Amino acid sequence: MERKYKRKSVNTVFSCMLAFLLHKLCLSEKICSVPSEPVTIKENNTIDTVVVRIDTKTKDVTLTLTENPEGAFGLRGFDLILKKRLDFETMLNPEELTVHIRCNKTGFRSIALTVRVHIENINDNPPSFSQSEYSLDVNELTPVNTSVGLIEAKDADSGVLYYTMEPSVNAHFRLESMHKPSILVNKFLDYDVIQHFSFTLFVQDTPPPSLPGQLSYTATATITVHIKDIDNRPPWFQPCMRTTLGTAKICLSVGYKGKVNLTERQDGPLQLQPGPVYARDGDKSRNEEISYKIVRGNEDSIFQIDENTGNITMLKPADIPGPIFLTIVASQVANRDQFASTSVNIEVVKKSRNPPKFERERYDAFVYSNNGPENMVLRDKTSNRPFRVRARDDDFANGINPDIRYEVQYSSYVNITMDGFVLLKKAVRTDSFALQLRAVDVSTGESGTATLSVLVLPPVGVQSPSEGYRAGDMALLGFVMAALLVLCLIVIGYLISRLKKANPDTLKLSEVSIFSAKLLFRTVPATD
Ligand SMILES: *[C@@H]1O[C@H](CO)[C@@H](O)[C@H](O)[C@H]1NC(C)=O
Numbered sequence: 001m002e003r004k005y006k007r008k009s010v011n012t013v014f015s016c017m018l019a020f021l022l023h024k025l026c027l028s029e030k031i032c033s034v035p036s037e038p039v040t041i042k043e044n045n046t047i048d049t050v051v052v053r054i055d056t057k058t059k060d061v062t063l064t065l066t067e068n069p070e071g072a073f074g075l076r077g078f079d080l081i082l083k084k085r086l087d088f089e090t091m092l093n094p095e096e097l098t099v100h101i102r103c104n105k106t107g108f109r110s111i112a113l114t115v116r117v118h119i120e121n122i123n124d125n126p127p128s129f130s131q132s133e134y135s136l137d138v139n140e141l142t143p144v145n146t147s148v149g150l151i152e153a154k155d156a157d158s159g160v161l162y163y164t165m166e167p168s169v170n171a172h173f174r175l176e177s178m179h180k181p182s183i184l185v186n187k188f189l190d191y192d193v194i195q196h197f198s199f200t201l202f203v204q205d206t207p208p209p210s211l212p213g214q215l216s217y218t219a220t221a222t223i224t225v226h227i228k229d230i231d232n233r234p235p236w237f238q239p240c241m242r243t244t245l246g247t248a249k250i251c252l253s254v255g256y257k258g259k260v261n262l263t264e265r266q267d268g269p270l271q272l273q274p275g276p277v278y279a280r281d282g283d284k285s286r287n288e289e290i291s292y293k294i295v296r297g298n299e300d301s302i303f304q305i306d307e308n309t310g311n312i313t314m315l316k317p318a319d320i321p322g323p324i325f326l327t328i329v330a331s332q333v334a335n336r337d338q339f340a341s342t343s344v345n346i347e348v349v350k351k352s353r354n355p356p357k358f359e360r361e362r363y364d365a366f367v368y369s370n371n372g373p374e375n376m377v378l379r380d381k382t383s384n385r386p387f388r389v390r391a392r393d394d395d396f397a398n399g400i401n402p403d404i405r406y407e408v409q410y411s412s413y414v415n416i417t418m419d420g421f422v423l424l425k426k427a428v429r430t431d432s433f434a435l436q437l438r439a440v441d442v443s444t445g446e447s448g449t450a451t452l453s454v455l456v457l458p459p460v461g462v463q464s465p466s467e468g469y470r471a472g473d474m475a476l477l478g479f480v481m482a483a484l485l486v487l488c489l490i491v492i493g494y495l496i497s498r499l500k501k502a503n504p505d506t507l508k509l510s511e512v513s514i515f516s517a518k519l520l521f522r523t524v525p526a527t528d
């Protein structure tokens, strides 16, 4: 019985001890606790920010930080606080910080608490370009949509960046996209038109336009693109006519002209029209060195060209009259593939010993005052034959030089035809006029002159009175006619008044006439 009791009490003691232990365990579970979910803290926090409050059920609990990442945490009473400002960008593992805290109380089992802290990234850094100014080079003729360069900004918050350029409407360059600041050629670049171009590249770390109250940072950089003149054009002979061929610019030479005397070697460079043979690089700023060569037309080796200056000189005289056509090529010394050609037309002229000479030094001719434009100046009054001049050139056997051209000097009334006829250009209002005629040999430039006096005569062969009488004559005639008319009227009036006074006489007169008629009638049968 006693043993049974003993065993029972032992059981009770065990049970009690178990209960006590359990109780102790339960108590230790409860002395402190923290929420199990992670706590989120924004970076750039203020110091003393409370991360979490440690829940303690009893007094006299001692808390110890056993793991303190970055040394950033601290305890203030039962609060886990931040002791320093956290920077998301410089932390090793900002999104998963684990803080361990130990809770002790005498007589209780110590507890290890774990607080997981997430640091949230906020926009606290501006974007920035590594340089404030960038200089880029691009060749002219670079195809449209080719990238000239990629200029990116950095932002420690590592968000998406938004780029724009100013001026935003820009014909020559554009950005590949708002997020990719690759500078693309937007339009065919011609060094002649544009040599460099500057613009501002803007970057913003929030989508534009920024909303009020939104944290937003920007940065700018100045970008200058230098367009490089590439060797795309050959030499251009000067002067030349500019024209375009699609996007290409070309300049065409019209050629050169010169003159040399037959069987005469000219000293020094030939004088050419419109100027000396000269070419300049079509790529203005490259201005490549150019050399000249005669490639055709110089079979007799009469001419020589200075390969550096383009001046043409004669090695020997030309012995055949007529034109000589030289083809000249100008090429870039460094790149012979860039060349241009032109022609030089040299006329070999027979030397003139005599200038043109009019047959007479002075001429006289006439026109009628009623002649007008296109009427010829006349020579001969009786036949009205046209006046004509001729200039002779004794260098020609027959005296006729086909290169003679006639000119009129010092007169606005007339012009002269190629054949030497003189034409009125307008009606003449003076009694006479004089002028100078000039005969020019256009092949040599030599000339001769003569004077011409033109007499202006009244028209001959007046038929129509309206043409023949002047206003004064007509007035006089009218006056005489009027006087005669008045005289006639007076005479008629006088006669009528006389007839009325002598009325019987009139009757008698009528009787006499009837009687004489009867008499005449009677005499006719008497003749039967
Ligand atoms: C808390 O208890 C642990 C183990 O129980 C012990 O190592 C530590 O020193 C104690 N800390 C304090 C402050 O009493």
Ligand SMILES: *[C@@H]1O[C@H](CO)[C@@H](O)[C@H](O)[C@H]1NC(C)=O
Pocket: 044, 046, 122, 123, 124, 125, 215
């Ligand atoms: C960071 O904190 C400082 C001081 O509190 C404040 O002036 C600044 O505006 C904060 N920056 C951001 C991006 O919140």
Ligand SMILES: *[C@@H]1O[C@H](CO)[C@@H](O)[C@H](O)[C@H]1NC(C)=O
Pocket: 144, 145
């Ligand atoms: C350049 O790119 C734009 C946009 O992608 C396109 O519309 C255009 O046709 C391209 N131009 C050329 C010449 O490739």
Ligand SMILES: *[C@@H]1O[C@H](CO)[C@@H](O)[C@H](O)[C@H]1NC(C)=O
Pocket: 259, 260, 261, 266, 351, 352
């Ligand atoms: C040709 O000869 C004429 C007359 O002697 C002279 O005036 C002229 O200058 C010469 N022309 C040239 C191209 O040498």
Ligand SMILES: *[C@@H]1O[C@H](CO)[C@@H](O)[C@H](O)[C@H]1NC(C)=O
Pocket: 269, 270, 271, 276, 306, 309, 311
């Ligand atoms: C080339 O000719 C021009 C005239 O046509 C002259 O002024 C120049 O001095 C000449 N140059 C040389 C190198 O002879």
Ligand SMILES: *[C@@H]1O[C@H](CO)[C@@H](O)[C@H](O)[C@H]1NC(C)=O
Pocket: 415, 416, 417, 418
């Ligand atoms: C004179 O006539 C010539 C043709 O013979 C012509 O070429 C020229 O233009 C004329 N001049 C004037 C001023 O009418």
